Amino acid sequence: MKRLLVVASLFIASLSAADERGLSIAREADRxxxxxxxxxxxxxxxxxxxxxxxxxxxxxxxxxVIGDGDRSLNTFTTPRDVSxxxxxxxxxxxxxDEQWILLPALRRVKRIATNNKSGPFLGSEFSxxxxxxxxxxxxxxxxxxxxxxxxxxxxxxxxxPQYEHSGYSKLVQWLDKKIYQPRxxxxxxxxxxxLKTLSFSExxxxxxxxxxxxxxxxxxxxxxxxxKLEWSNFRFKTPLKEGDFTVTALNRVQGG
Amino acid sequence: xxxxxxLSIEYREGSVSIFITLMLALLLASTSRAEELKGSMxxxxxxxxxxxxxxxxxxxxxxxxxxxxxxxxxxxxxTSTLTSTLFGxxxxxxxxxxxxxxxxxxxxxxxxxxxxxxGAAKEFWGVTESRHLVNIINQADLVEDIDEEEHLGQPMLxxxxxxFGNELRLFLLPYFRERxxxxxxxxxxxxxxxxxxxxxxxxxxxxxxxxxxxxxxxxIGAWDIGLSExxxxxxxxSLRFTPSAPETLQPYYEVIHQQGVDLQYTLSSTxxxxxxxxxxxxxxxxxxAVIGVEHTxxxxxxxxxxxxxxxxxxxxxASAPVTPFNDDIYLGARIALNDVRGSEMIVxxxxxxxxxxxxxxxxxxxxINDSWRLEVEGKVFSSEEKSDxxxxxxxxxxxxxxxxxxx
Numbered sequence: 001m002k003r004l005l006v007v008a009s010l011f012i013a014s015l016s017a018a019d020e021r022g023l024s025i026a027r028e029a030d031r032x033x034x035x036x037x038x039x040x041x042x043x044x045x046x047x048x049x050x051x052x053x054x055x056x057x058x059x060x061x062x063x064x065v066i067g068d069g070d071r072s073l074n075t076f077t078t079p080r081d082v083s084x085x086x087x088x089x090x091x092x093x094x095x096x097d098e099q100w101i102l103l104p105a106l107r108r109v110k111r112i113a114t115n116n117k118s119g120p121f122l123g124s125e126f127s128x129x130x131x132x133x134x135x136x137x138x139x140x141x142x143x144x145x146x147x148x149x150x151x152x153x154x155x156x157x158x159x160x161p162q163y164e165h166s167g168y169s170k171l172v173q174w175l176d177k178k179i180y181q182p183r184x185x186x187x188x189x190x191x192x193x194x195l196k197t198l199s200f201s202e203x204x205x206x207x208x209x210x211x212x213x214x215x216x217x218x219x220x221x222x223x224x225x226x227x228k229l230e231w232s233n234f235r236f237k238t239p240l241k242e243g244d245f246t247v248t249a250l251n252r253v254q255g256g
Numbered sequence: 257x258x259x260x261x262x263l264s265i266e267y268r269e270g271s272v273s274i275f276i277t278l279m280l281a282l283l284l285a286s287t288s289r290a291e292e293l294k295g296s297m298x299x300x301x302x303x304x305x306x307x308x309x310x311x312x313x314x315x316x317x318x319x320x321x322x323x324x325x326x327x328x329x330x331x332x333x334x335t336s337t338l339t340s341t342l343f344g345x346x347x348x349x350x351x352x353x354x355x356x357x358x359x360x361x362x363x364x365x366x367x368x369x370x371x372x373x374x375g376a377a378k379e380f381w382g383v384t385e386s387r388h389l390v391n392i393i394n395q396a397d398l399v400e401d402i403d404e405e406e407h408l409g410q411p412m413l414x415x416x417x418x419x420f421g422n423e424l425r426l427f428l429l430p431y432f433r434e435r436x437x438x439x440x441x442x443x444x445x446x447x448x449x450x451x452x453x454x455x456x457x458x459x460x461x462x463x464x465x466x467x468x469x470x471x472x473x474x475x476i477g478a479w480d481i482g483l484s485e486x487x488x489x490x491x492x493x494s495l496r497f498t499p500s501a502p503e504t505l506q507p508y509y510e511v512i513h514q515q516g517v518d519l520q521y522t523l524s525s526t527x528x529x530x531x532x533x534x535x536x537x538x539x540x541x542x543x544x545a546v547i548g549v550e551h552t553x554x555x556x557x558x559x560x561x562x563x564x565x566x567x568x569x570x571x572x573x574a575s576a577p578v579t580p581f582n583d584d585i586y587l588g589a590r591i592a593l594n595d596v597r598g599s600e601m602i603v604x605x606x607x608x609x610x611x612x613x614x615x616x617x618x619x620x621x622x623x624i625n626d627s628w629r630l631e632v633e634g635k636v637f638s639s640e641e642k643s644d645x646x647x648x649x650x651x652x653x654x655x656x657x658x659x660x661x662x663x
Contacts, residue, residue, distance in 0.1 A: 047596055054596055054626065080662035081629045082598065083294055096524075098475065108380040111480045115525045119555040123596035127555075164524075167555065243369065247475065248416060248423040252364065252371050254337050255292050255329045 022141030022157050029180040030136045036210045038063045039236045046228040047124050056122050061238075062133075063245045069093055070133045071245040075253055086253040088245065089114075093137035096163070102250050109251055118167025125196060125218040125227040127167055130187075138163055144172070149184060153177045168195075179203060179211045196220050207236050295326035295341070296629075298660035304443060309651040312449070314441045321353070322346040323658070327360070336365040339377075341409075345400070353399055353442055359409045371416040376409030379427070381471060381484055382531050383520045384546040386566045386586035386606055389531040390516030392486050393469060395433040402444040402649065403617070403635075408433050422474045429467035432489045434507065443652045450495060451504035457489065458510045458537075465489050465511065478523055484516040490538060492577040512537035525552045529566070539575035548586070562590035564604070580645040583609045597623040611641040624659070631658040 038061065045056040057077040062070055069091030076085045084104035091097045097114040117129035139159040146155055154174040161168055172186040181203060187196040200213035216229040243249060302319040327341040341360035347353040362375025379393040394407035413428040440449040459465035467488020474481055493507035514535040521528040532545040548566030566586040570579050588604030601620035608614065618634040633656040639647035 049596075079598070079623060079626050080294060081296070081623065081660070083662070098522075106380050107378040110383075111475070111520055111522050111527075113522050113525050113527060113552060115554070117554075119560055120558050120594045123594060123598070165554075243418055246418050246423070247473065248371070248418040251416065251423070254339060254364065255294075 018143045019141065022143040023136075025143060025155050025157065025175065025180075026136050026139070026141045029175060032180045033210055034064070036064055036207070037237045038240045039206075039210075039212075039234060040238055040240070041212070041231050041235070042233045044230045044232070045122070045124055045126075046230070047122075048226040048228065050224075054123075056124070061240055061244070063240065063242065069097065069135045071242075072133065073245055073250065073253075075255075084253070084255060086250055088247065088250045089132070090245075091133035091135055093135045094162075097132060100247055100250055102253055104253075107251070109247060115165040117165055125220045125225055126229075129161075129166060129168075130198070130218070139171070146177075149174045152183055154183055179205075181211045181213065194221055204234070206234055210236060291328060291330045293326060293328050294663060295324070296660040296662045297322075297324035297326075298658055299323070300656060300658045303655040303657075305653055305655070306651040308443060309648075310445070310447050312440045313443060313445070320348045323660070325359070332363075335367075336363060338363055343400075353438065355399060355436070357397065357408055359407075361409065362412075369417045373412060373414040373416075376411050377414065378407065378409065379412075379414070379425075381482060381516070382518050383480070383527075383529045384518075384531050384548050384566055385550070385564055385588060385590075385602075386548070386584075386604065387531075387546050387568055387581050389544055389546050390482075390484055390518050390533055392484075392491055392514065392516070393427065393429070395435055395491050397436050398444070399436045399438055399442070402438075402652075408436070422472050425471040425473075427467075427469040429469065429488060430464070432463040432465060432467065432509070434463070434509075435491065435493055437507075443654070444649050446495060446505060446648050448497070448503065448505045451501065451506050454501070454504075454506055455493070456496070456506055456508040458508070459489060463489070478521055480520045480522070482516075482518040484514075484518075486512070486514045486516070488512070490535075490577070492538075492579075494538070494575070494577045510537045525554060526550070535572075538577060539573040542571040542573065542576065544570040544572070544579075544581075546581075550590075558594050560590075560592045560594060562592075564588040564590065568606070578645050580608070580613070580615075581606070585609060598629075599623075608640075608644060608646075611644055613637075613639045613641060613644040613646045615646065627661055627663065629660050629662060631660065632656070633658075 040061045043058050043060055047054045055078060059075045059077065060072060062072045064070055072089050074087045076082050086102040088100045089097055099112050099114045101110050101112055118127050121128050121131055138161065140162055142158040144156045144158050148154065154176055157173045157175060159171040159173055167189065168187050169190050169192050170188045173182050174184040176183050182200055185198045186194055189195040196218055198216060198218045200216050202214040203211050204214055205211050212231065212234055214231045218227045300321045300323055304317055307315055323345055325341065325343045330338045332338055339360050339362055342356065343359045344356040345354055358376055360377055362373050362377040365372045380391055382388045382391045394410045396404040397406040397408050400406035410429060410433065411431045414426065416425045434452060434455050437450040437452055438445040465488060469486045471482060471484040488511065490510050490512040493509050495505040496508050498506050512535055514533050516533040519530040527550040529548045529550065532543065534543050535541065546566055546568050548564060550562050550564045552560055552562040554560045568581040568584040568586060570582045572579065584606050586604060586606045588602060590602045591600060593599040599622040603618045606615045616636040621629055621631040623629050635654045637646050637650050637653060639650040
């Protein structure tokens with residue numbers, strides 16, 4: 001009985017040690033990217049379904065907010081019928097994110113609920129939550145093991161969403177030990193089955209500090225559909241300021 | 257019949273050449289640097305299953321039109337942009353429905369923290385779906401849509417800024433644009449055609465009455481709150497029978513003063529919405545409100561389904577412009593498939609609680625490919641009582657298809 005207790009407590013201790021280690025790795029990854037102030041980039045999304053390809057493009061600006069989640073403004077360029085549509089998001093570590101959309105035909109701004117996260121984004125293999133800002137507090141962490149992935153030494157971590165209405169039971173992430181950025185994320189659905197795999201490549205370092213993957217590819221392991229993201233024109237520490245990430249600013253977005 | 261005004265040109269036969277010249281000029285302009293041309297052009301087919309109710313209205317069951325709406329944005333400097341959007345409809349046959357309008361033509365300039373807009377522009381206020389009660393800056397274009405969902409560009413001097421977490425928007429509206437109505441042969445008009453070329457104004461300076469408007473909006477957690485104030489020529493006219501012109505109804509525009517509030521509470525997947533106004537100047541002072549709820553069921557095989565319930569109240573008296581929304585319930589569903597084609601649809605029904613007159617509306621769209629989009633719209637009016645405003649349009653049920661090329 002005593003022995004069993006010792007084994008159990010050791011097990012719990014190792015579990016919480018794994019949790020603690022996981023959290024500190026996540027915090028370190030967050031810390032290493034701090035100080036980017038803001039950045040802008042262009043995203044090209046290619047939806048690939050058994051040979052046919054469809055492209056969607058958007059421009060993204062992100063503002064770093066110390067002590068809260070980041071703010072981002074996405075403006076769509078293609079398809080042309082949604083060109084000029086813009087989405088402003090305030091990410092929050094524990095509270096639900098806040099989101100507004102500008103519909104350019106009416107110049108109407110609508111506040112939208114952010115709980116509807118698990119649905120597909122523009123018909124792609126990405127859901128809205130996959131593209132949301134990854135704040136440390138949105139997940140609990142557990143370090144599973146350490147192993148190389150395609151020659152890069154990685155921490156393999158299990159992430160459990162702490163926010164409501166996630167489409168996932170857990171994420172398994174391979175985090176590169178050198179650059180503290182993900183190389184791969186496996187997404188498990190609510191039933192615990194592997195659903196999708198996201199791989200990151202062509203990392204480039206900006207401002208001598210901030211690593212960004214210029215290519216990402218999400219593969220749905222069930223439907224075999226793929227969505228490729230290509231990022232370009234990264235610019236850091238632009239003149240953008242807090243006032244450019246407000247509903248007032250969303251209201252004046254032009255073009256796209 | 258659209259009225260002649262500085263921003264709207266009426267077309268009859270032989271207008272095609274002007275139409276095409278304008279389009280070509282815009283397309284050529286697009287080749288310059290720092291400019292962006294986009295927009296849509298395409299064809300529309302309206303189908304009217306019933307014969308018209310009034311003498312003089314066209315009895316064609318199928319009504320085709322050509323549409324175009326180019327928009328040119330030109331960056332003049334890092335802080336200033338010129339935006340222009342035209343809208344044109346070329347209607348088949350000899351009809352009053354062909355028209356061209358400047359939806360937008362304005363200079364946008366950042367002056368410190370202030371955004372300035374000078375010219376004809378669009379402005380939208382409000383949160384509810386069944387009626388846009390507090391939305392007042394732009395005049396409705398009833399030739400395009402008798403639902404008041406299409407608007408004309410409004411000449412303005414507008415200043416906007418963020419101040420202590422509030423969005424402040426100030427407007428001087430120096431020139432009033434009359435509401436457009438279907439002409440004598442058009443569908444969706446009252447028993448007598450509306451004399452849009454002979455409007456009456458309460459103000460002695462007519463359409464040059466300088467209107468003032470202001471809006472303050474802010475978000476506090478899950479709340480989004482907007483307060484607005486408008487003083488000027490009311491956008492809705494009363495329609496008057498004048499013995500001297502017994503063949504038509506004359507629009508009469510009062511000077512009104514209106515306070516509006518719009519409120520949304522974003523709670524999980526449920527939105528609670530309120531729009532309300534208090535208006536003086538059209539008969540006795542009155543209040544009107546729309547209160548509603550929208551609940552979204554998300555990711556149902558990838559689709560989002562929003563269910564909407566709204567209650568509409570309007571306390572205006574008989575001397576104010578007529579509204580069908582005095583005591584009505586709206587039930588609606590919004591379906592977004594979140595697919596590659598961006599397929600979406602809204603269906604809804606507005607029912608008068610008193611006499612059960614109703615309007616069923618349907619709007620849907622899906623992408624054919626990256627450039628082409630198919631849109632469907634339908635309306636079914638049923639009037640249970642002769643006195644209900646809907647009895648005017650009860651024969652004007654409509655099914656409409658559009659194929660639009662987006663560039």
